[in-house]
Amino acid sequence: MAVVVRLDALLRDKDITLTELAERIDLTLANLSILKTGKAKAIRFSTLEAICRELGCQPGDLLGYERE
Amino acid sequence: MPASPPQRRDWLLMAGRLFSWIFMAIFALGFLITLAGLANGVAGFLGAYGHLPETAWAVQPDVFPWVAAGLVMAATLFAAAFRFVQLLGRIVDSVRADDPFTLSNAARLRQMAWLAIVFQLLSFLIAWPGPKLGELLAIRALASGDNLSLSGLMLAIVLFILARVFRKGAEMRDDLAGTV
Numbered sequence: 001m002a003v004v005v006r007l008d009a010l011l012r013d014k015d016i017t018l019t020e021l022a023e024r025i026d027l028t029l030a031n032l033s034i035l036k037t038g039k040a041k042a043i044r045f046s047t048l049e050a051i052c053r054e055l056g057c058q059p060g061d062l063l064g065y066e067r068e
Numbered sequence: 069m070p071a072s073p074p075q076r077r078d079w080l081l082m083a084g085r086l087f088s089w090i091f092m093a094i095f096a097l098g099f100l101i102t103l104a105g106l107a108n109g110v111a112g113f114l115g116a117y118g119h120l121p122e123t124a125w126a127v128q129p130d131v132f133p134w135v136a137a138g139l140v141m142a143a144t145l146f147a148a149a150f151r152f153v154q155l156l157g158r159i160v161d162s163v164r165a166d167d168p169f170t171l172s173n174a175a176r177l178r179q180m181a182w183l184a185i186v187f188q189l190l191s192f193l194i195a196w197p198g199p200k201l202g203e204l205l206a207i208r209a210l211a212s213g214d215n216l217s218l219s220g221l222m223l224a225i226v227l228f229i230l231a232r233v234f235r236k237g238a239e240m241r242d243d244l245a246g247t248v
Contacts (some may be wrong), residue, residue, distance in 0.1 A: 032246045041246030 002066045007036045010055050025050035081164045088157035099146035106139040115118055141190050148190075152183045169237030177234055181227035188220030 011018060018036060022029045027047060034040050037046075048059055055062075111117060112126030113136075125131045155176040162168045 023113050025204045027248065034246070035248045037244065041243060043248050 002065055002068050004066055005035055005040070006062055006064060007032075007051075010057055010062060014055050018054070021054060022052070024054045029049055070195060075246065078164065081160055085157060085164075088153050088160065091153045092157070095146045095150035097149065099143055102139050102143040102146060105113035106136060106143065109136055117186045120133075138194065141194055142177065145187065145190050148183045148186045152180055155180050155183075169241045170236060172240045174231045174235040174238060177227050177231035178231065181224045184220050184227060186220070188224065191220060 007018075011021065018032055019029055022032045025032075025047070027050070035043065043063075048062070051057075052059060062066060077180070097104040109132065112120050112124060113132050120127045125135045159173050159176055162170060162173055
C-alpha cells in the first residue's frame with residue numbers, strides 16, 4: 001500500500017503497548033491492529049486526532065506516503 | 069468487520085421469525101394436501117379406483133382438467149409462498165445478528181422479487197379458468213372473475229429496488245469494515 005502507517009515506531013518511542021493505546025483512545029484492539037498492519041482502508045479524523053493526542057505527535061509522524 | 073454486540077431481545081424480530089415458521093408450516097401443509105388431492109384426482113381419472121360416483125370431479129370430463137389445472141397452480145403457489153417466507157426468515161435472522169447488509173440478503177430479495185412475479189402470473193392464470201371453474205362448481209366468488217390485482221407486480225418492483233439498496237449497503241459495509 002502506498003500510504004504507510006508508522007504506529008509501531010511511535011509506540012516504541014513512547015514506550016506504550018498497542019493494548020494501552022487502544023484503551024486510551026477507546027478503539028478496539030482488533031481495529032488498532034488493522035491500522036498497525038497497514039490493512040486499514042480508511043481512518044477517521046477522530047481516530048487520527050485521538051492517536052496524535054495520546055502519542056504527542058503530528059499526523060505526518062503517523063502517516064507517510066511511499067511511491068510504489 | 070467490527071465485533072457485533074450481544075444479541076438483544078427484539079420482540080419485532082422474534083415475532084417475525086415466529087410468523088415465518090408458522091407460515092412455512094402452513095404453506096408446506098397446503099402444498100402436500102394439494103399434491104395429495106391432485107394425485108387422488110389423477111388416479112381417479114385414470115380409473116385406478118374403479119367406479120367413482122358420477123359427482124366426483126375426477127370422473128367428470130368437463131370438470132377434471134380445470135380442477136387439475138387449478139390444483140397444479142395452487143401447489144405451485146404454496147411452494148413459491150413457502151420459499152418466499154423461508155427467504156424472509158433468513159433475512160430476519162441476519163437482522164437479529166446485526167449484519168443485514170450482505171450480498172446474500174441482496175440475492176434473497178431478488179429471489180423474493182421473482183417469486184412475487186410468479187405469484188402475479190399465477191393470479192392471472194387462476195383468474196382465467198376461475199370463472200369457468202366457478203360456473204362448473206357453482207362457486208360464485210370464482211365465477212365473478214373479479215380477481216385481478218397488480219399488487220404482486222408492485223411488490224416485485226419494491227423488492228428489486230430493495231435488493232439494489234442492500235447490495236449498495238453491502239458494498240458500504242465492506243468499506244466500513246476497513247475503516248478505523
